[in-house]
Amino acid sequence: MADSNPPEAGSAARSPGISWSELMAIDSRPAPACLTSDHYTYLGSDPLPAERYTSEAFAQAEREKMWPYVWQFAAREEDLPDEGDYVVYENAGRSYLISRQADGSVRAHHNVCLHRGRKLRTQDGAADKFTCPFHGFTWNKDGSFDSMPCAWDFGHLPKERLHLPEAEVGRWGGYIFLREEPGGPSLEDFLAPLPEHFKRWRHEECTTVIWVAKEVPANWKVTAEAFMEAWHTVVTHPQLLPFSGDCNSAYSNWGDNVNANLVPFGILSPHIDAEGRTQQWIVDEFVKYNGRSGDNYEASDNPFAVTVPEGKTARETLGAAMRAAYAAQTGYDHDDATDAELLDALVYNVFPNFAPWGGFMPNIVYRWRPGKTADTCLMEVRILARGKQGEPLARGVPLHMLGPDELWTAAPELGILGDVFEQDMANLPFVQEGLHCSKNGRVELANYQEIRVRQFHQTLDKYLNGEAGKQG
Numbered sequence: 001m002a003d004s005n006p007p008e009a010g011s012a013a014r015s016p017g018i019s020w021s022e023l024m025a026i027d028s029r030p031a032p033a034c035l036t037s038d039h040y041t042y043l044g045s046d047p048l049p050a051e052r053y054t055s056e057a058f059a060q061a062e063r064e065k066m067w068p069y070v071w072q073f074a075a076r077e078e079d080l081p082d083e084g085d086y087v088v089y090e091n092a093g094r095s096y097l098i099s100r101q102a103d104g105s106v107r108a109h110h111n112v113c114l115h116r117g118r119k120l121r122t123q124d125g126a127a128d129k130f131t132c133p134f135h136g137f138t139w140n141k142d143g144s145f146d147s148m149p150c151a152w153d154f155g156h157l158p159k160e161r162l163h164l165p166e167a168e169v170g171r172w173g174g175y176i177f178l179r180e181e182p183g184g185p186s187l188e189d190f191l192a193p194l195p196e197h198f199k200r201w202r203h204e205e206c207t208t209v210i211w212v213a214k215e216v217p218a219n220w221k222v223t224a225e226a227f228m229e230a231w232h233t234v235v236t237h238p239q240l241l242p243f244s245g246d247c248n249s250a251y252s253n254w255g256d257n258v259n260a261n262l263v264p265f266g267i268l269s270p271h272i273d274a275e276g277r278t279q280q281w282i283v284d285e286f287v288k289y290n291g292r293s294g295d296n297y298e299a300s301d302n303p304f305a306v307t308v309p310e311g312k313t314a315r316e317t318l319g320a321a322m323r324a325a326y327a328a329q330t331g332y333d334h335d336d337a338t339d340a341e342l343l344d345a346l347v348y349n350v351f352p353n354f355a356p357w358g359g360f361m362p363n364i365v366y367r368w369r370p371g372k373t374a375d376t377c378l379m380e381v382r383i384l385a386r387g388k389q390g391e392p393l394a395r396g397v398p399l400h401m402l403g404p405d406e407l408w409t410a411a412p413e414l415g416i417l418g419d420v421f422e423q424d425m426a427n428l429p430f431v432q433e434g435l436h437c438s439k440n441g442r443v444e445l446a447n448y449q450e451i452r453v454r455q456f457h458q459t460l461d462k463y464l465n466g467e468a469g470k471q472g
Ligand code: FES
Pocket: 113, 114, 115, 116, 117, 118, 132, 133, 134, 135, 136, 137
């Protein structure tokens, strides 16, 4: 339907083909309310200044006015399951020790010696006390000061002045967040409505089974935004089109901090000529994509290499196969899980840099952190898998940090995802270079499919101009 309001012209336009809500209506189980339609609010059509991605002054403003005031996804519970376990989390010019206390709680202290400033720890580990490797000032894991050599020379430093500065900690769904500056919304308010949506998908029952990261030669927002829309599939990942409703995806934005992109799988992209394409062909292409190379993969081992029964769709057949496979793997009953919750990319983002996928399948979780300059960032990919029902969750795997010259395909644990990320990475350095070279200095956005990008820039502006974060 045409929109009569000129500034919003085109904002109501949607891709031809089946809509997300039509798809939910025919899925094989009733979809939960959070998935039945999009929740889209038009936020304008103005271009963005390219310098938001390239300017060191802009990056500095983010460091000062945004990062200290937001809840940052800092760790997963399974990274530090036992008393004394600690994680070094660094972002935007700060370093923290996140440590598990005797009572099971988690505290986050600044990881800087209060003597002459050495970082106390540079790697994750387990300890009840943190002794600085330089002169031996020592702290307890609750941040209180323990002792120092040559105490006779520090009569001017009472113990109370030596408590390690502490950040706020919030926990939800197996995720541990910290906020450098106290005050502002609670974690629950900051994340809303994400916890409500994820009630079904229970990420607290999951553990990190894959964790890979690499420094990317592009701004953290350029990199994050490459994962906020599905419509680049048509050119960047054409091998996915036979089984992806790339531009049939639903895009939602809630308030300032949360958005989602729901990408249906098991249907033919509107970009593919449907002539002569059977439902079985869709499944076969999906299986080809999900097949791994180089690890003795046999198609017959693939539980999704299914035959589509007469009168059934690829989507419901793949959904049924996944329902059975995940139930067998985990012991949880997935009978009421709809096809979308088993098959689709339900990609949520929380401002500024945390992106957990919803659903019951092993879930991707992205995190992007700015690098030392505006032109680099660190991208991390975790895969969370549900533990077996009734069994304790396994400790999370350690980070596999790729070297600057290694491709994402050098992480065999990522399987075919490594190829997909490598396709994304082939664009990003040239986006960054192009933004520096831009003649008109403008970035244009689609009204619907790029709403998530626009929403986060508007939220970032609220921090930079003082409407959010530090007041006054
Ligand atoms: S810098 Fe840490 S004890 Fe001296």
